[in-house]
Amino acid sequence: MLALFPNHQAHQTVFADARGTLDRAAFMRAASALAQSLPSQTHCLNLCDDRLYFMLGFCAALLRGQCTLLPATRTESSLADITRKWPNVTALCDSPQTFTGLACLQLEALQLNAPLSQDGDGILPATMAAELYTSGSTGVPQAHHKTWGMLVEGAQQLAAELNIDGTLLGSVPSQHMFGLESTILLPMQAGLTLAGGCPLLPQDIQYAMQNLASPNIWWATTPLHLRACVQSGLKFPRLAGIICSTQTLSPDLARAAETCFQSALHEIYGCTEAGAIGIRRTAHSTAWRLLPDWEMSLRDKNAWISGKRSPEALCLSDHIEPLPDKQFLLHGRHASLIKVGGKRMHLDALNQILLSMPGVEDGAFFQPVEGGRLTALVVAAEPDSAALLRALRKHVDPVFLPRPIHWVNSLPRNALGKLPLQVLQQLVDHLSR
Amino acid sequence: MEPKTELEQAVADLLVATLNLETRVEEIDPLAPLYGDSGLGLDSIDMLELALGISKQYGFQLRSDSSDNVRVFASLRALCQHIDQNRVR
Incomplete structure (x- = not known):
């Protein structure tokens, strides 16, 4: 069994905000009460934005043996994909909200206080704890399954590397892998x-x-x-540490941030499939340290990692150069994978969606070399x-919505129907002028 | 659509230019929501960009009021009222 809060004393604060604080015992009473209120199902969908309700919902689902579903986005079609897979799934929400076709349980409206029953028992490592989604190369959402054991292992690896204690504030939502690992x-x-x-x-x-x-x-x-x-130009309090992820951080920005917050900044490299993979102090090092529970190898120019957080070896979607002593360099992403604001999609999938839109005869998405918002040629x-x-x-x-959309008479496709990147770049440069 | 004040016109120009919006300034309704799925459909990445643009132009830092990060950004008009009350240039 692996405990939910192995390092909190019963009266140590688990959560704090303007509404007050909850110690471990009080939090577990609320989570147990919520666990009993959950409809009898195998899965529940956690759409809470409020950090407390998200963590309560996540822990209640674990206590009840339910797997938490975490869709990457809340578009109509991604929620429809969820309800197609689990027709009767209940969504946990903060406050009155309506999501088409979803039954919602509003946590704000519940009185969450029950006699302490399940504190200290812990959860079996093999329990299916979370299912996160990424968009596959065809655009069909791919589910990534996380057992409680995998999630605990990832958090313990990070905790040991960071030597962390005190209070954690998050500016990222809890629903994606980095957010779940770092804020929950x-x-x-x-x-x-x-x-x-x-x-x-x-x-x-x-x-x-x-x-x-x-402090x-x-x-x-x-x-x-x-x-x-x-x-x-604002003055910020001195921090104990910063954890940063979701997109590449420049060494210049890392150094400026270390000065601004008078603190070390740790950048995490990871993906939904694996969770956190590597870590570096970006202001001082270009090389990443592989987290100790992973092994990395190079096969057919692709980097593969294996370890107890992944039952099968994983092929990483970045150009990676392994170095001695479990270190590595990251040389950018394979071109077909688009990442904006911590969300990713395959370019092929985006283009397929664009081509399926009413009235669109031809079209292609394009991401500038420096990253950022996409443009589209249509x-x-x-x-x-x-x-x-x-x-x-x-x-x-x-x-991923294109800004701007360039309306053109035709796309510069070559004889094979392909759009060479360089030609596309020239056309976008020309149109942007 | 309601006519825009001079400040609303200027902030709408800033919005379109800073965020590369696919909308013309004259199409922006001063009462339509800026944030979320309706109206201009801005997201949190835009809010960060926009806050930076506004602090450079008007000399003060925007706050989105804790979790209620939509109030100031409720509409062009709400944003401009906030700018009007706080601007130092």
Whole structure:
């Protein structure tokens, strides 16, 4: 058995926000009560944005032996995919919200207090704890299964590398792998206090940090938040540490952030399939340290990792150069995988969706070399950007919506029907001028 | 659609230019939501970009009011009222 909170004393604070604090005993009473309120099913869908409700829902599902479903996006089609797979699944939500075709359990409305019954028992490592989704190369969502043992192992690996204690504040949602590991599992397993909220803007982040009672504040964040904070010119409290992931962080920004927060910044390399894989202090090192529970090998120019968090060897979708002493260099992503704001999709899948939109005769997405938002080149008899965006929005996460859309008479396809990247780049440069 | 004030016109220009929006300034309804699936459909990445643009232009830092990160961004008009109350230039 593996405990939910192996490093918290019964009266140690598990969660804190403006509403108050919950110690381990009180949290477990609330989680047990919620576990009893969950409809009798094998899975539950956790759509809570409130950090407390998310963690309560996640723990209640574990106590009840239910697997938590975590879709990467909440588009109509991704929620429809979930309900097709589990027709009667219940969604856990913070407050009154409606999601088409979903039964919702509103946690805000529940009185969560039950006699302590299940504290200390722990959960069997083989229990299926979470199912996360990524979009496959065909656009059909791919499920990634995580047992409780895998999740605990990942959190313990990170905790040992970071030597972490105190309070953790997160600026990332808990529903994707980095968010789940950093804002939920790490605090649970490493004896931290999880701070409520998900502050976005520099001033919100400063305010949230200034209002935490702990002298040891850790912040789980992304390069986008770091850049905004560094450029804001605001003065931030000294932090105990920063954990950053979701997209590549430049050494310059890492150094500026270390100065701004007077703290070490640890960048995590990982993916939904594996969870956290490597870690580095980006301001000081280009090489990544492989987390000790992984083994890495190179086969056919692809890097593979294996370890107890993955029952089968995993092929990584990045160009990787292994170095001695379990270190490695990352040389960028394979071109077909698009990543924006921590969400990823295959270019092929995006293009297939674009081509299936009403009125679209031909079209292609394009991501600038420096990353960031996509643009699209589209051929149609009656160009209508607003209508195309409305249609796309039903199928792809808003971060992938093209800005801008370039309406063209034809695409520069070669004799094989392919669009050479260089030709596409020239056309986009020309149209952007 | 309601006519825009001078400030609303300027902030709408900033919005479209900063975020590469697929919308023309004259199409932005000052009362339509900026955030979420309806209206302009901006997301949290846009909010970070926009906050930076506004702090450079008007000399103050935006706050999104804790978890209620939608109030200031409720509409162009709400955003402009907030800018008007807080701007230092």
